[in-house]
Amino acid sequence: MTELSSSATKPLGNLGNRLKRVRERSGRSLREVARELGVSPSFLSQMERGKSQPSVATLYSLTQLLNVSIDELFAEEDARDAAGTPPEPAPPQTAATSPVSRSDLGDLAHAWPQDGRQPMLSVTRPGERHVLEMDSGVIWERLVDNTGTGLDFIEIIYPPHSSSTNDQRMLRHSGFEFGWLIEGELEVTVGFEVLTLRAGEAIGFDSAVPHLLANRTDAPVRGIWCVRHGY
Numbered sequence: 001m002t003e004l005s006s007s008a009t010k011p012l013g014n015l016g017n018r019l020k021r022v023r024e025r026s027g028r029s030l031r032e033v034a035r036e037l038g039v040s041p042s043f044l045s046q047m048e049r050g051k052s053q054p055s056v057a058t059l060y061s062l063t064q065l066l067n068v069s070i071d072e073l074f075a076e077e078d079a080r081d082a083a084g085t086p087p088e089p090a091p092p093q094t095a096a097t098s099p100v101s102r103s104d105l106g107d108l109a110h111a112w113p114q115d116g117r118q119p120m121l122s123v124t125r126p127g128e129r130h131v132l133e134m135d136s137g138v139i140w141e142r143l144v145d146n147t148g149t150g151l152d153f154i155e156i157i158y159p160p161h162s163s164s165t166n167d168q169r170m171l172r173h174s175g176f177e178f179g180w181l182i183e184g185e186l187e188v189t190v191g192f193e194v195l196t197l198r199a200g201e202a203i204g205f206d207s208a209v210p211h212l213l214a215n216r217t218d219a220p221v222r223g224i225w226c227v228r229h230g231y
Contacts, residue, residue: 016050019062023048026066036065053135055165060173122146137162143224150229156213158186158221163214170210175229177211178204184221187214197223 023033030048034041037058046052054062122144130142139157147153156179164171170189180202188197189212190205197203205211207227215221 015053016048019054020048022066022068026068028066033062033065037061055135120146134164136164136166138164140225152225152227152229154225154227156221156223156225158184158213158215160215160218160220164212168212168214170212171207172210173207173229175207175227176204177207178202178226178228179223180225181221181223183223184215184219185217186221186223187216188212189214 023030030044031041034044037044039058043052047054124142124144130145132140132142134140137159141155141157143153143155179197181197181199183199185199186197188195188203188205191209191211195203
């Protein structure tokens with residue numbers, strides 16, 4: 001796996017607490033949300049307490065159900081968002097944040113902080129970027145902070161033998177994805193089409209079509225990805 005130094009990441013904070021806060025703000029009970037998600041109340045409770053991590057698909061479904069963007073869900077703590085409570089101390093900077101499941105995440109548009117104010121200029125440096133690590137080991141690193149909710153510009157890292165989802169479930173969401181591979185070989189399945197993307201090659205596809213990205217090799221994969229959301 002490509003090494004990420006502690007200076008190359010920026011922890012996203014306590015996902016479980018944020019999930020609970022967003023759910024309570026929506027006025028929905030834990031059992032109600034669990035029922036609509038198709039998961040057990042105990043599993044949802046463990047997520048909110050940080051005892052388990054959602055898949056990407058579950059997290060996507062949860063954000064859509066609660067009408068909140070992933071940007072907002074992963075927004076850094078501030079006094080307003082914490083409803084008057086002091087912000088939690090920042091965790092130590094490490095390469096890994098609390099992993100989430102790609103199957104639960106849903107739309108990538110909801111993965112990043114979003115305060116509604118998009119600066120005309122955004123320059124980020126190592127140690128200042130938001131990093132999201134999946135439970136499969138896949139890493140997304142947000143490269144700029146002013147893309148808004150309609151676009152994401154990220155670096156992706158797929159460790160050897162990793163894929164978008166742990167259970168090989170195909171993903172689908174509105175919008176289009178465009179990627180350029182920097183190193184390695186990435187297997188990309190879009191609908192019934194399976195192809196191998198190699199370093200220097202690029203791809204674009206309708207992400208409403210079921211798709212899956214996987215590294216079937218013993219070497220890491222790294223690329224630049226742009227996702228244009230469908231709303």
